[in-house]
Amino acid sequence: MLDQPNGSGQLVWPTDDFTRTPYEVYASDRIFAREQEKIFNGPTWVILGIECEVAEPGSFSCSCVGTTPVVLSRGEDGELFAFVNKCAHRGARVVRELRGRSMTHTCLYHGWVYGTNGDLKAAPLSNGLMGQGGYPEGFRTEDHCLQKLQVDTHAGIVFGSLHPSPPSLHDYLGDAVRDRLSTICHSPLKVWGYQRQTMACNWKLFMENTRDMYHAPMLHAFATKYGLVNPTKQQHALRFENDGAHQVYSTIEMDRDADGKAASGGALESPLKLEDPRVAEGVGELPDGLYVNIISIFPATLFTVAANTLSFRQVRPISPGKCETVYTWFQYEDDDEEMHERRVMQSNLFGPGGYVAMEDAEVMESTQKSIARGYEAGSTFVEMGGGSIAEENHPVTEASVRSFWKNYCKYMDIPTPSAQAAE
Ligand SMILES: [Fe+2]
Incomplete structure (x- = not known):
């Protein structure tokens, strides 16, 4: 059992080929705490936003890396910063609005004032009042900054890492993810909405x-x-990056008109018709014609292009049995009004109010209920497509799920049975 000391006190995965996942990893408090330490505070990168969301000096945007609240901020000179949203004094939340613009951030509790880079600028009453109290001699504001994240960008997308020395973002993302993001973010972006x-x-x-x-078909x-x-x-294409940590999945519609204007898979005859087909009427727009793109970046970043909806999601663990996904919907700055309306309309199908997300949530919530009831034993069965972790050009495989767990074990320091035996 994963969460039990096995003689050496070490956790061991059930199989070498990641075709089994112990139910316990979805429900254990101990595992959840370890994920925060090893993965979200580990040498990984999580999306923080798009540069255009913090375009002006002083613009800021709040989000999370794992369970840690963070702020992405544009500095006075245009540089990007990110810091943990927890006062260096007594731990209060410093920035209390989701987004905005301010050259300083003042903690509500005792008035500590931070700059756009997270440095402490002033601490009230640090010299005491009328000769009494105050901080000891030697108190220096520069010793009490907000905890800073590493920040880097690719194609206008901003990533942050809580780890002091993560791999470069360039290497972490890898060729396939960088190429796909560059293709999607080929011209200046504009955010038009958020959902959670x-x-x-x-x-x-x-x-x-x-x-x-x-x-999906079921x-x-x-x-x-x-x-x-x-x-x-x-036609389907599945690519892995960073040893399978990230997935780049794409489809192309084979029946599109030359101008890309055929509706998705419109050749399928069906007696059932949507009352308002505009929610699914996409037009081809990416230069390579790829119609659906799902980029899943380990551990918790998701880019989805489905027809003309462009979004990224930050996945936020809340507890072993609860999580939140925050959608950021974007478009191109030079979209005309018709294209903007098209994207908004389609988000009704592909966003949290659409059937896809609702059906996924229904299954995941019911799964959580059934596995959390008896999580001490048992594991999933992940053998579709065999036991390999191979890039396939068809969807009938769980290779990408296996590769997720392979990387999960790597970051969590959980050995496979054969690695454990070799020790
Ligand atoms: Fe689904």
Whole structure:
């Protein structure tokens, strides 16, 4: 059992090929705490936003890395900073608005004032009052800054790391992720909205879901029933990066017109029709014609391009049985009004109010209930496509789920049985 000392006190994964996942990892408090330490405070990168969200000096945007609240901030000279949103004095939340613009951030509790880079600028009453009290001699504001994150960008997307010396973002993302992000973010971006979805499930159930394409025809049967997708008319491509930590999944519609204006899989005849087909009427727009792109970046960043909806999601663990995903919907700065309306309309299908996200959440929440009831024993069965972790050009495989767990074990220092035996 994973969460039990096995003689050496070490955790061991059930199989060498990651075709089993112990239910316990979705429900254990101990595992959850270890994830915060080893993964979210470890040498990983998490998305913090798009540069355009913090365009002006003093602009800021609040989010999370794991359970740690963080602030992305544009400094006075245009540089990007990120810091933990926890006062260096007594731990209060410093920035209390989700987004805004301010050249200083003042803690509500005792008035400590921080600059746009997270440095402490002033601490009230540090010299006491009328000769009494105050901080000891030797108190220096520069010793009490907000904890800073490493920050780097690719194609206008901002990532942060709580680790003091993570790998470079360039190396961490790898060629396939960088190329895909560059293609999607090919011209200046503009954010048009945010949504959030809280789910009563472990955050890893959601990350698995984003890396498992073969559930779609069963769970999301409405898409074929209403003729929105024709599974026989799509080409699939799956690429891994960073030793399988990240997934780059794409489809291309084979029946598109030369101008890219055929509806997704529109060739599928179906007696059922949507009342308002505009929610699914996409036009081709990426230069390589890829219609669906799901980039899942370990541990908890997701980029989704589905038809004309462009979004990234930050996945925030809250507790072993609860997580939140925050959608940031974006478009191109030079979109005309028609294209903007198209994106907003389609977000009704692909966002948290649409069938896809609701059906996924329904399954993940019910899974959490069933596995948390008896999590001390048992494991999942992840053998679709065999036991390999190979890039395949079809969706009928759980290779990407296996590669997630392989990397999970790497970051968590959880050995496989054979690695344990070799010790
Ligand atoms: Fe799904």
